[in-house]
Amino acid sequence: MSDFDSKSQVQTSGRDSFASSFGVIAAAAGSAIGLGNIWKFPYITGMNGGSAFIIVYLVCIAVIGFPVMLSEFMIGRKAERNAIGSFKKLSPGTPWFLTGWMGFLAAFMILSFYGVVAGWSLNYVFQAMTGSLSGLNPQQMGDFFGGFITGTISPIIWQTIFMALTGYIVYAGIKNGIEKWSKILMPLLLLLIIVLDVRALTLPGAGAGVEFLFKPDFSALTASGVLVALGHAFFSLSLGMGTMITYGSYISKKENLGKVAMQVTIADTVIALLAGLAIFPAVFAFGIEPGAGPSLVFITIPNIFNMMPGGMIWSTLFFVLLSLAALTSAISILEVVVAYLVEEVKMSRHKGTIIATVSITLIGYLCSLSMGSTFDTLFFGKNFFDLMDWTSANVLLPLGGLFITLYVGWVWGPKTTLTELSNNGELSISYLGVLMFLCKFLAPLAIAIVFLNGIGILSF
Numbered sequence: 485m486s487d488f489d490s491k492s493q494v495q496t497s498g499r500d501s502f503a504s505s506f507g508v509i510a511a512a513a514g515s516a517i518g519l520g521n522i523w524k525f526p527y528i529t530g531m532n533g534g535s536a537f538i539i540v541y542l543v544c545i546a547v548i549g550f551p552v553m554l555s556e557f558m559i560g561r562k563a564e565r566n567a568i569g570s571f572k573k574l575s576p577g578t579p580w581f582l583t584g585w586m587g588f589l590a591a592f593m594i595l596s597f598y599g600v601v602a603g604w605s606l607n608y609v610f611q612a613m614t615g616s617l618s619g620l621n622p623q624q625m626g627d628f629f630g631g632f633i634t635g636t637i638s639p640i641i642w643q644t645i646f647m648a649l650t651g652y653i654v655y656a657g658i659k660n661g662i663e664k665w666s667k668i669l670m671p672l673l674l675l676l677i678i679v680l681d682v683r684a685l686t687l688p689g690a691g692a693g694v695e696f697l698f699k700p701d702f703s704a705l706t707a708s709g710v711l712v713a714l715g716h717a718f719f720s721l722s723l724g725m726g727t728m729i730t731y732g733s734y735i736s737k738k739e740n741l742g743k744v745a746m747q748v749t750i751a752d753t754v755i756a757l758l759a760g761l762a763i764f765p766a767v768f769a770f771g772i773e774p775g776a777g778p779s780l781v782f783i784t785i786p787n788i789f790n791m792m793p794g795g796m797i798w799s800t801l802f803f804v805l806l807s808l809a810a811l812t813s814a815i816s817i818l819e820v821v822v823a824y825l826v827e828e829v830k831m832s833r834h835k836g837t838i839i840a841t842v843s844i845t846l847i848g849y850l851c852s853l854s855m856g857s858t859f860d861t862l863f864f865g866k867n868f869f870d871l872m873d874w875t876s877a878n879v880l881l882p883l884g885g886l887f888i889t890l891y892v893g894w895v896w897g898p899k900t901t902l903t904e905l906s907n908n909g910e911l912s913i914s915y916l917g918v919l920m921f922l923c924k925f926l927a928p929l930a931i932a933i934v935f936l937n938g939i940g941i942l943s944f
């Protein structure tokens with residue numbers, strides 16, 4: 485209780501923190517809800533056959549995603565440090581801090597390509613608003629997207645604008661930057677997605693899209709689809725790289741962490757489903773192939789909007805939604821790096837933010853250039869963009885998640901976990917037994933299987 489005055493329930497360490505319960509939820513849900521929900525989830529669902537894939541994804545979220553998120557929150561809040569510093573403080577002299585380092589590396593890799601895709605989205609807001617996407621036929625829409633992302637200067641400029649916005653928010657700190665902006669942007673995001681859902685669901689022929697999402701057809705599900713679902717659960721909930729450890733370290737000691745983790749998990753899942761409900765009814769109403777892959781939102785979606793009255797407005801709203809979702813996630817990735825630089829390297833927040841933002845943006849340039857012919861070097865058969873994406877999602881996040889659950893399951897065990905989870909005995913926790921079973925056995929085993937498959941040692 486050294487840093488914490490139990491009577492006034494105020495943190496006295498002088499460390500910046502979230503000021504309200506709504507701020508905690510908005511920031512953590514803001515991190516979870518991102519390109520993963522609106523760009524990746526619909527296209528991997530489309531590629532893996534729809535509803536049956538969604539059912540498996542929901543199981544992964546519940547039995548693996550939730551315990552990993554709760555573990556990250558507990559570790560961060562107990563230590564009140566960044567991802568690397570947390571392990572150093574809680575288990576000094578042991579190699580556990582390497583888990584934090586892996587997260588640090590994953591943050592660099594993810595944000596470098598994430599910023600590129602978010603830059604594409606910003607450009608599409610501009611293009612949709614100025615009407616340049618209207619009137620293009622499907623072929624021209626595909627050529628437009630291909631021409632843009634393989635270009636040299638334009639995608640880099642949009643990526644730089646996006647990264648500057650991300651840096652601007654993180655620069656202002658937790659309360660006055662991350663929390664303040666999440667509280668504004670997240671309700672806006674919810675409103676936008678509901679408007680888009682109402683539009684899509686009232687299209688004639690929308691029912692086929694709803695059926696595709698909710699009527700289970702297990703014959704369409706493959707074993708590799710199951711593993712894609714598990715990997716995506718990590719990415720979508722921002723797990724395995726210390727984002728939620730870092731955010732957890734800013735959560736008050738009186739907050740009910742189980743409740744927070746539950747609310748964030750549900751919010752992330754609901755928004756992914758709402759994104760699917762905005763996209764697939766429109767895809768089916770216009771007779772378009774649902775398995776278009778990564779270009780689904782950049783080619784298929786603007787094509788669909790072009791066939792509707794007022795298409796320009798709907799396209800603009802959609803890409804504003806995608807950009808906002810990306811922004812509240814990008815700040816949480818940048819914060820992993822900045823918190824480390826501030827607390828372990830003792831830089832000022834301003835200097836740390838500038839150094840982190842500039843260096844990640846520069847690595848991002850390589851990702852962007854690798855889409856075209858300027859820098860199309862292949863590493864292990866992948867261009868630089870795909871290398872960053874593949875290594876972080878298939879190697880670093882699952883490994884990070886594995887170590888985090890093992891840490892809580894085996895190093896902490898039920899006693900320490902209960903103390904942290906119950907706020908030192910103030911809350912009664914009925915699910916401790918289930919949580920310990922998940923952290924000790926089920927989650928690590930399932931994650932190990934995804935990991936071995938991801939790196940190609942086990943193949944399904």
Ligand code: PHE
Nearest residue numbers: 516518519520521719720722
């Ligand atoms: N969860 C974010 C999304 O769905 C991405 C992310 C991954 C953010 C890892 C933080 C850490 O877009």
